[in-house]
Amino acid sequence: MRRAVATLLLASLVAPASGWAHATLTRAEPAEQGRLEAPPTEIRLVYDQSVTAPPDAIVVLAKDGARVSDAVTQAERGTVIRASVTGLVRGEAYTVRWREVSADGHLGTGVYTFGVGVDAPPPTEAVGASGMTWRDDVARWALFASLALLVGVVGIRLLVLPRTVDPRVERRVHLLGTLGAVAAVNAGIIGFVIRSANALQVSGVDLLYADLSPFAESTRFGTAFLVTTLGFGVCMTILGVAWVLDRPGLRWPAFLLAVALVWSYPLSGHQATEPNASILGQVADWVHLVTAMLWVGGVLTLAVVVWPLAPDLRRAAFLRFSRIAIGLVGVMVVAGTVVAIERLPAVADLWETSYGRTLLVKIALVLVALAWGGIHHTFVRPRLERGERPRGVRGSLLGESIVAITVLLVAAVLVNGSPPPVETGGSEAAPAASP
């Protein structure tokens, strides 16, 4: 019986399956994110293989959700699907939602936009796209927590701890930093897929065969995704090599690269896409993120690396971090205030909008964490300076770390939220370039 099952399994592996095929969209007319000067009369999609066109193989939608496309036809041995469109006007953008059934039975899906006499909005703003969901928030939170390990723990090791430390400390810093890089790259990929799925409106197996290229190629968050995925992959490699060769100095390029990569988030978020976006706001957002990561990473390093592994290092590490933490927190608060003023020009926005209320929750949590840090500064620091070994510090540091990581969750919700519309001095607000 076993032999028969094994033979059947082997046979199934080599069985020809010439009718099993999955297609990919190779060309679209009008082009994805294209700008036409005159309304088109037809939408033409070219696939690399023959496909079956369901009735909704091409659905073209106007801004108000009205369908402007007619029934579809196929040509070129089933590799081309066409649909005529009527009633398109100059000055409007349109959404194309396409579906095809490949020979393997899988449903391929995609969405893109084009403009007639106007620039096309990014595909994330296609008609029918949903906004951010809790999944986006969790993915962004995971990303921030990863950066706290990569930028924070590695940065604090380089900036605060002495040049030579216990090998166990070195090992754990390597482990946490590398874990941060691996988690950052994967959280970025998952976040990108989730955000694309919001616009595609598909899930499960259909999402596996969905075309994500318009999001990668035509949006700011797609560009940020491409750059950070490659960059954090390089960080991961550098940290691995630094550990293998026992060259702690090699962590500098990984740390500096990660700090530079954080810049991609202000460049792909509200600080770059809102009508009143400014260079100052982007720089402030970047500084806010980096200092926050260093602060969270510093508290984590003390709690999970220094305290359990290096009793002799506790005093020096705590005192040195305590000194730079004051500066870090000061810069973080000032930079965060600049960003908040740009996003919420009216004070009343703080309690009248959901974005403002989320910001208030974040500020409250930051105050709790700062008060916690203040208690450490006031009560623990003098005792360590006197050479005492106060008890319960590790637990307290872990508590502060948990509050700090909760702050990152609220920050993730805030980043994914929509700030209130901003007046731009009487001129018509330009649409967000590419969130």
Added chain:
Amino acid sequence: MLPRAEIAHWLFAAGFLFFALVLLAEAIVGPDVFRRRPWRAYLWPSLLLFGGVWLWVIAIYSTFSTLHLLAHALWAQAAIAAGVVQLAVVRGRLVAPAWSLVTAAGLFVSGISFLVHEQNGWLFARSAFLHHLIGWTLVVAVLFPLGAALRPRWSVWAYGFAVTWIAVSVMLFSDRDVAPIFGHLSELAGRAPVP
């Protein structure tokens, strides 16, 4: 502009061939002779690591389907992990033969990635056939690092590992985007280029 898939496959084929020749040289002359110049010991783990970084480049250009993106990202991480661990073994930071299991896991993930991201059947076209063949070759080749972990003194594992990569390289060099296999090209596979 994206390069054709076959260009990326040929670039990797060249890299794998060099990688395989290094492994074969070490298998033929033995590690003691091969490592008389210490840098040689670092050669193949470094190539593995470098290949992993290059796979990230492929991954970020594979957004035409979620499956391609995830498969290549997983594969890149498996290659980097295996490269780092092998470098650590050469360096002496890791000493147990069982670390060879990381390479086995990397090969398994690579094979599965090949199989999962190929959406077509064996005889759909040449590239589909080769993706299936490479995928299964890598899955079967898990035996070699597995054997090296259990019976480190047997040289057959080193030969097997080297020959695996020569085979993978030959298969990748044979790859074409739209080409028949055994004279057969599926009606659904698009139009083959005029010779």
